[in-house]
Amino acid sequence: MSMKGPFISEIAKDTYAVNEYGLAAMYVVVGTERALLIDTGCGLTDLKAMMAGLTDKPYDVVLTHGHLDHVGGLGWFEKVYINEGDWEMARSLDFEELRNYCDQLGAMGGYEAYDYNRDMVKEFTAFPEFINIEDGFVFDLGGRKLTVTTIAGHTKGGLVLIDDQSRIMFSGDCANTNTLILGTSINTALKGFLKVRALRDQYDRNFNGHIGYAGAPNCFSQPESVPEDLIHLCKLVLRGEDTPTMQMFLGSERAGMNYNHARMVYDREWKLDPGEEMLDLDMI
Numbered sequence: 001m002s003m004k005g006p007f008i009s010e011i012a013k014d015t016y017a018v019n020e021y022g023l024a025a026m027y028v029v030v031g032t033e034r035a036l037l038i039d040t041g042c043g044l045t046d047l048k049a050m051m052a053g054l055t056d057k058p059y060d061v062v063l064t065h066g067h068l069d070h071v072g073g074l075g076w077f078e079k080v081y082i083n084e085g086d087w088e089m090a091r092s093l094d095f096e097e098l099r100n101y102c103d104q105l106g107a108m109g110g111y112e113a114y115d116y117n118r119d120m121v122k123e124f125t126a127f128p129e130f131i132n133i134e135d136g137f138v139f140d141l142g143g144r145k146l147t148v149t150t151i152a153g154h155t156k157g158g159l160v161l162i163d164d165q166s167r168i169m170f171s172g173d174c175a176n177t178n179t180l181i182l183g184t185s186i187n188t189a190l191k192g193f194l195k196v197r198a199l200r201d202q203y204d205r206n207f208n209g210h211i212g213y214a215g216a217p218n219c220f221s222q223p224e225s226v227p228e229d230l231i232h233l234c235k236l237v238l239r240g241e242d243t244p245t246m247q248m249f250l251g252s253e254r255a256g257m258n259y260n261h262a263r264m265v266y267d268r269e270w271k272l273d274p275g276e277e278m279l280d281l282d283m284i
Ligand SMILES: [Zn+2]
Pocket: 065, 067, 154, 173
């Protein structure tokens, strides 16, 4: 039996996780004055109606990064916050690609678990205004604040937000159990994971950009060791000590390697950018 959605769970007081048919996760955080929508999913959900059902407060919209499965609902809004490293990617959203992504995850199990189809993707033509946010930017919702840290790696302009009330880190796809390094060199990605590790005493739970991926209904925090596991994998790659298996991903062959709770998918040839100095691995 398949389920109608999207599926909303309260993961902390006034804090909601939205599972959009196993395609992507969004989060809604409500303060005493304002609310915040984190990511916009794949465009299958009436986000204005969803927000109206969760809060009567005015709200802002922030994107953890520019991938199509997180920006698909942009058309509902006039203004969104996103790091400029991902502006171009977000603006190149291709609706046919988005529909194909719905089918890909559907074939992996999503169509059995969830009642959705590719034609539910709502197309739009006018993009919202993009507002750049950098390290240290704060969304003050009244009674709770969410602070931004930019994390390059999965994409150039990825970011995480830490909520001081729930002590949840909303991490997009920056530090997942299955992290795809698509936007930067491994060395730059390592810098990003080190930034995540430096935040460790500020959060208790890490909710990422995918819930119930491809039909596995669940809603849980990422294992605590994931940032550390990814750091370990990056060090192996940079030292030339990685032993990956090769897999096809988005039409090209990529390396994939597991360590503890994390898997990293990456390009073995893209360790450093031209002129980029390698981190001192013995000091990490
Ligand atoms: Zn992504």
